[in-house]
Amino acid sequence: xxxxxxxxxxxxxxxxxxxxxxxxxxxxxxxxxxxxxxxxxxxxxxxxxxxxxxxxxxxxxxxxxxxxxxxxxxxxxxxxxxxxxxxxxxxxxxxxxxxxxxxxxxxxxxxxxxxxxxxxxxxxxxxxxxxxxxxxxxxxxxxxxxxxxxxxxxxxxxxxxxxxxxxxxxxxxxxxxxxxxxxx
Numbered sequence: 001x002x003x004x005x006x007x008x009x010x011x012x013x014x015x016x017x018x019x020x021x022x023x024x025x026x027x028x029x030x031x032x033x034x035x036x037x038x039x040x041x042x043x044x045x046x047x048x049x050x051x052x053x054x055x056x057x058x059x060x061x062x063x064x065x066x067x068x069x070x071x072x073x074x075x076x077x078x079x080x081x082x083x084x085x086x087x088x089x090x091x092x093x094x095x096x097x098x099x100x101x102x103x104x105x106x107x108x109x110x111x112x113x114x115x116x117x118x119x120x121x122x123x124x125x126x127x128x129x130x131x132x133x134x135x136x137x138x139x140x141x142x143x144x145x146x147x148x149x150x151x152x153x154x155x156x157x158x159x160x161x162x163x164x165x166x167x168x169x170x171x172x173x174x175x176x177x178x179x180x181x182x183x184x
Contacts, residue, residue, distance in 0.1 A: 015065035022058025
């Protein structure tokens with residue numbers, strides 16, 4: 001289950017990165033509060049080339065990949081809880097990692113991913129019409145987008161460190177293990 005959900009999530013994550021970048025270049029400014037548009041003061045203006053032609057396909061792919069990631073992540077979490085994958089005892093898979101690695105992993109799984117989901121939903125006008133409190137939790141629709149962006153930056157940093165650690169631990173052996181399930 002861990003291997004299958006890992007590779008499904010890898011595909012979904014890269015689709016989210018690509019589509020998120022397309023959405024971002026369509027409007028590379030971040031705001032705080034409920035509204036934000038060109039001409040109004042931005043909290044942060046990103047030095048990206050403006051390209052409004054990318055927004056349509058980017059939003060469609062982002063929405064599709066997000067639901068794939070949510071479904072896959074939910075399956076992974078439920079399976080991990082049921083199998084004791086997240087426990088910190090000597091029988092757990094987690095014990096092969098350092099304390100910092102375990103804490104970082106659990107932070108990503110139980111804080112950053114849920115934050116990404118919540119801020120993504122808070123940006124949705126359809127969701128906000130049903131649960132109007134949700135955008136307010138983050139300070140408004142545009143604040144939700146800003147939280148979403150910085151959470152994505154942290155998740156991308158985690159991914160880069162994760163790949164670097166896999167490379168240092170023996171990329172070929174680790175990849176074989178994650179593809180075939182054979183021990184390292």
